[in-house]
Amino acid sequence: MLFYSYFKTLMGMQVTVELKNDLAIQGTLHSVDQYLNIKLENTRVINEDRYPHMRSVKNCFIRGSVVRYVQLPAEGVDTDILHDATRREARGT
Amino acid sequence: MSGKETGLEPLVDTTISVITNDGRNIVGVLRGFDQTTNLILDECHERVYSTKSGVEMLALGLYLIRGDNVAVIGELDDDLDSQIDFMAIRAAPLKPITH
Numbered sequence: 186m187l188f189y190s191y192f193k194t195l196m197g198m199q200v201t202v203e204l205k206n207d208l209a210i211q212g213t214l215h216s217v218d219q220y221l222n223i224k225l226e227n228t229r230v231i232n233e234d235r236y237p238h239m240r241s242v243k244n245c246f247i248r249g250s251v252v253r254y255v256q257l258p259a260e261g262v263d264t265d266i267l268h269d270a271t272r273r274e275a276r277g278t
Numbered sequence: 279m280s281g282k283e284t285g286l287e288p289l290v291d292t293t294i295s296v297i298t299n300d301g302r303n304i305v306g307v308l309r310g311f312d313q314t315t316n317l318i319l320d321e322c323h324e325r326v327y328s329t330k331s332g333v334e335m336l337a338l339g340l341y342l343i344r345g346d347n348v349a350v351i352g353e354l355d356d357d358l359d360s361q362i363d364f365m366a367i368r369a370a371p372l373k374p375i376t377h
Contacts, residue, residue, distance in 0.1 A: 204349065206301060206373040216284040222315075224284040228352075237369050238303050238327060241359035242295055242352030246284060248315055251299070251349040251375050 187274045191267070192217040192255075201231065201256040202247055208236055210245065221249035286311045289353060294319075296343060297350040301372035303327070305354060306341065315345035325364075327372075332365035349375055 192214070201211040202223060209232070212225030226244045230236045239245070289308050296304045296317065306322025319341045326334040 205375045205377060206297075206299075206349065208297075208350075208372065210350075218284045222284050235369065236372070237367050238297070238325070238372060239295065239350075239352055240362055241355050243355055243358070245350055245352040246286060246289075247350050248345075248348050 186219075187270055188221060189217060189219055191270070192221065192223075195257065195261045198258055198261050200225070200258070202252055203254040203256065204247070204251050205253045206251070210239070210247070212245070215244070218249075221252065223247045223249065223252065223255070286315075286351065289351065293354040293356065295352040295354050296348060297352075297372060298343065299347045299349055299375040301374045303372070304338070304341070304343070306338070308351075312345070315348045315351075317341075317343045317345070317348060317351070319343060327367065327369045329368050329370055331368075333367050335364075 196214050196216065198214055199211065200214050201209055202225065203209045210225060210228050210230055212228035215224040215226045217223055224246050228243055228245050230239050286308065292308060293305065294308045298304065303325045304319060304322050305325060306319035308317060309320045310318035322338045322341050324336040324338060326336065
């Protein structure tokens with residue numbers, strides 16, 4: 186639940202999602218769900234020339250299970266809040 | 279603006295481009311889906327990319343794609359799609375998903 190809540194605070198920010206097949210998609214974080222599935226808008230594939238497969242796609246749904254990394258803007262990361270949330274989560278289990 | 283659920287309802291009856299875990303690209307009309315991302319794709323075809331020749335389109339018909347195998351679901355923009363010269367594209371096939 187922690188990362189689901191965290192991603193909700195990042196909605197509207199520009200992120201780059203790197204998938205487990207090495208494809209990287211940049212876009213605006215539109216929504217996230219409990220499985221950490223991600224919906225991106227205004228997408229752009231990194232290295233478009235190498236990956237023309239998504240040229241006609243501007244909005245996409247990415248299944249959480251295939252995400253390797255989500256690259257975040259530094260402004261979106263408040264380490265104090267994350268530390269507190271992590272401590273609370275650890276205490277809870 | 280409570281829990282932002284990424285549902286696929288807005289995409290039903292629209293043309294989507296699915297990237298599967300084995301690196302295939304399947305394009306079709308989304309008719310149904312469920313929580314595990316199983317998909318019903320109508321009038322679908324596979325787009326085969328190659329470094330040696332243009333994009334090959336293989337007609338498939340009505341498909342059910344098991345959710346385990348779904349990586350990306352893209353909303354296909356018909357305007358952008360009609361502008362693409364598929365015969366001119368040379369690209370390596372997408373790599374499979376490795377966990």
